[in-house]
Amino acid sequence: MKSKEEEEYEKRVKARVLKLKEFLEKSDKKINIVGKEDAVNFEESFRKIRYDSDGNPILETIDGRIRSLALVIEQVDHRDKMKSAISLQQIQEGYFNRIKGNFNHFYKMMIDNNVSPSQVANVIAYGKQPIDNLDEVIKPILKDLEEFWELVAESGYLHLEEDYDSIKAVFGGDLFPSNEENIASKCGIYTDTIILPCPFIRSRHMFNVWNKEQRVYYLLKHALNILQYKELALTELDKPIIAILPDREMMDEFSYENIAKLGETDALYHAGKVFDRKFESMDELIDFGKSLDTIEKVTNEIKDRNRVLFDTEFKDSLELQIKNHMETDSAKAMRTDNPGIIVSMMGFGRMSICNELLVKSSKVGGIPLIDAPTSWEYFKWKLEYDSERTYPDKDYSKLHVVKGLNGLDSSKLQWIGKIPPKGLIELRKSGAINEIREILLKGIDELVNANQFDFTSTSHKVFNNLNNAFNQHQENIKKLTNKKWKIAGKDFGSWLVMGSVEIASACTGNMIFGLPSAILGQVLDAPKLKDLPKTVDNIKQTEREKEQLKKSPLGLMFKYSK
Numbered sequence: 001m002k003s004k005e006e007e008e009y010e011k012r013v014k015a016r017v018l019k020l021k022e023f024l025e026k027s028d029k030k031i032n033i034v035g036k037e038d039a040v041n042f043e044e045s046f047r048k049i050r051y052d053s054d055g056n057p058i059l060e061t062i063d064g065r066i067r068s069l070a071l072v073i074e075q076v077d078h079r080d081k082m083k084s085a086i087s088l089q090q091i092q093e094g095y096f097n098r099i100k101g102n103f104n105h106f107y108k109m110m111i112d113n114n115v116s117p118s119q120v121a122n123v124i125a126y127g128k129q130p131i132d133n134l135d136e137v138i139k140p141i142l143k144d145l146e147e148f149w150e151l152v153a154e155s156g157y158l159h160l161e162e163d164y165d166s167i168k169a170v171f172g173g174d175l176f177p178s179n180e181e182n183i184a185s186k187c188g189i190y191t192d193t194i195i196l197p198c199p200f201i202r203s204r205h206m207f208n209v210w211n212k213e214q215r216v217y218y219l220l221k222h223a224l225n226i227l228q229y230k231e232l233a234l235t236e237l238d239k240p241i242i243a244i245l246p247d248r249e250m251m252d253e254f255s256y257e258n259i260a261k262l263g264e265t266d267a268l269y270h271a272g273k274v275f276d277r278k279f280e281s282m283d284e285l286i287d288f289g290k291s292l293d294t295i296e297k298v299t300n301e302i303k304d305r306n307r308v309l310f311d312t313e314f315k316d317s318l319e320l321q322i323k324n325h326m327e328t329d330s331a332k333a334m335r336t337d338n339p340g341i342i343v344s345m346m347g348f349g350r351m352s353i354c355n356e357l358l359v360k361s362s363k364v365g366g367i368p369l370i371d372a373p374t375s376w377e378y379f380k381w382k383l384e385y386d387s388e389r390t391y392p393d394k395d396y397s398k399l400h401v402v403k404g405l406n407g408l409d410s411s412k413l414q415w416i417g418k419i420p421p422k423g424l425i426e427l428r429k430s431g432a433i434n435e436i437r438e439i440l441l442k443g444i445d446e447l448v449n450a451n452q453f454d455f456t457s458t459s460h461k462v463f464n465n466l467n468n469a470f471n472q473h474q475e476n477i478k479k480l481t482n483k484k485w486k487i488a489g490k491d492f493g494s495w496l497v498m499g500s501v502e503i504a505s506a507c508t509g510n511m512i513f514g515l516p517s518a519i520l521g522q523v524l525d526a527p528k529l530k531d532l533p534k535t536v537d538n539i540k541q542t543e544r545e546k547e548q549l550k551k552s553p554l555g556l557m558f559k560y561s562k
Contacts, residue, residue, distance in 0.1 A: 010059050016071060017049065017057045088159040088243060091152045092233045095198075095244060098148065100230070102141060103223035110224055117179040117224035125217035134216045138207060141219070145200050149246045156245045160364045166192035166239050168366035172357030173375025175199045179225040183371060184232050184241055188424050189416045192239040195366060196229065201246035235425050247356060248363075259359065263352025269385050270347030276303035285344050292340025295322050301340075307381070308343055312373040350375070354382040369557075376502070376557045417497035423490060502557040 002010075050061040100107070110120045125131060160168065169191040176199040177183035184194055199222040207215055226244065233242040248255060268279045279285045292298035299319055302308060310321050326337045336342065353375065361368045370376045419427070 013059060013062060013067060014057050017062055017066060020066070020069060021057075086152055086155050088156055088240065089234070089236060091156045091245075092240070092243065094148065094152065096227070096230050096234060098144065099223050099226050102137070103220070103227065106220060107224055107227045117221045117228070120224060121217045121220035124220060125213045131212065131216045134219065135212050138215055138219055142200060142204055142207065145198065146204070149198065149201060153246050153248065156243070157248065157364060160193070160195065160243060160245075160366075163193075163239065163365075166365075168193050168195060168364055169369035170195045170357065170361040170364060170366040171197065171369050171371065172360070173353060173370040173372045173379065175202050176222065176225055177371055179221060179228070182228060182232075182421060183369075184229070184424060185419050185421065186371075186417050187369070188232075188241055189419055189427065191369075194242055194369065195360075195364060196242060196244045198244055198246040199226070232421050232425070235428075237425075237428050241424060241428060247360065259352055259356045262355040263348050266351035266355065266382060266385060267345065267348035269389070270307065270351060270381065271344050274304055274307050274343070274347075275301055282348075286341065289341035289344035290338060292343070293338055295319050295339045298322065298340045298343050302343070308346070309374060309377055310346070312377060347378075350378040351382060354379050358382075371557075373557075373559065416495050417499065419495040420490065423495065499559050502559070 045063050045065045048061050048063065049066065050058045052058055106120060106124075110117060113120075124134070167190075169187065171177060171183060171194060176196065183196070188194060203218060203222070207218070210218065229242050229244070233240060233244060235241065264282050268282065268285060271285055272278050275288075279288070289298075292301060299322070302318070305318050308318060308322075310325055314321050316324070322339050322343065325331055325342060326339060331337055331342060334342065334345065357368045357370075357379070360366075368379065370379055
């Protein structure tokens with residue numbers, strides 16, 4: 001007697017074959033198989049399929065070739081249906097309507113008083129007025145958002161994944177961009193779409209750890225910060241400036257566990273660098289940390305102080321930094337004030353975030369965008385560690401490159417970094433920024449093909465190309481400034497900042513990380529997924545070409561002095 005699982009599997013196979021049959025019978029659908037021999041084999045497999053009196057395929061007559069092809073067609077059909085069910089614009093409208101409906105009163109208060117989200121949140125959460133009424137609505141709000149995203153998140157990601165011609169920047173390294181400045185104002189002119197996480201989903205586990213004041217503070221801060229992006233997200237353009245979607249790795253427990261496992265592996269490696277010793281497991285690392293129960297004990301064991309990084313802005317002695325951190329909310333969330341555990345485990349959270357960002361960027365065909373200097377340092381270490389572990393017999397320092405695009409004269413770069421949202425929208429609608437944004441793609445496709453043997457020379461060439469492009473960009477900015485343009489009521493020159501743009505890259509050979517689909521498409525000349533039904537003949541060849549690639553993860557960091 002067949003098990004329930006076997007019966008379900010057989011039912012799915014039959015349904016897939018019927019869907020394949022329906023697909024082939026459509027006059028506008030056609031499958032061409034690569035190679036004469038493969039074509040003959042597939043044709044023979046189709047002829048062998050038999051059907052019962054109800055029109056259902058007989059399982060024994062369906063061979064492996066047909067099952068594989070039917071699975072591909074089912075996946076394509078599923079993606080098409082999910083995309084057509086709801087548009088990305090409708091998803092964003094549904095999300096912002098939920099936030100606005102609950103928090104518009106506080107947002108209006110913030111705008112009227114010209115203050116930041118954190119200032120409003122701090123006054124209300126830690127003020128003299130009772131906050132029980134706000135605390136009580138947190139669970140229902142989180143539940144509503146979780147249910148909303150469970151329904152529409154997949155469709156949202158599919159819309160972004162299949163937008164092959166966009167420069168997509170995936171924000172990471174923090175719960176959400178700083179509430180003190182708009183991330184789109186900072187670098188939205190150099191990208192098509194910036195994908196932001198839903199901060200409520202990203203921090204939902206922390207709401208169970210925080211006390212009442214902290215919960216209310218982050219509830220308001222998140223909501224008000226989100227609403228600052230409403231106009232940028234909802235303005236109807238061919239390519240949205242901002243899209244907010246939840247981290248799928250935070251929504252799905254299985255995916256969350258996998259990201260945590262990657263984080264554990266990197267945390268052990270990072271701790272090995274800090275203490276100059278090898279750790280085989282998290283239990284071993286934790287036990288080691290427990291034994292260092294005083295600041296003196298842990299600092300005596302640290303061999304590389306530069307990798308014990310709490311915040312790039314902290315300039316105090318390492319001993320004082322550890323002491324101060326023992327009293328922070330982060331330490332309370334870890335439920336320990338043991339300095340040894342705090343130091344030994346600091347890589348876990350940071351590296352988990354790096355892995356989540358790289359996986360998410362790979363899935364949507366985007367480039368990681370990091371806005372926090374401390375997170376940027378850990379991201380660079382992550383790329384360094386991957387290179388070192390992938391090619392242990394090579395000089396990994398040559399397989400991990402970080403370059404500042406500061407011009408060939410090493411002076412600080414001038415770029416468009418304070419463009420107001422209305423100005424950015426106006427420029428997008430007019431199409432006036434296409435040439436500027438294209439510089440980020442100049443030569444980067446060469447890094448995709450780079451392997452351990454030529455990565456160094458390729459990367460230097462690419463970064464020189466980028467530097468030259470940005471130098472030309474400087475000349476273009478001068479010309480634009482001289483035109484005395486006014487857009488959205490402001491002079492073009494008021495949008496300029498002096499700072500730096502860094503790009504990090506590494507040769508890791510790791511196929512789960514990689515460059516944007518737009519660039520991969522150029523390199524492989526591969527069929528777009530939406531065209532797959534018309535070009536199934538290229539599937540095998542495309543997969544073979546993909547296997548030969550050594551993808552190089554990239555990261556972006558825009559930084560200027562305020």
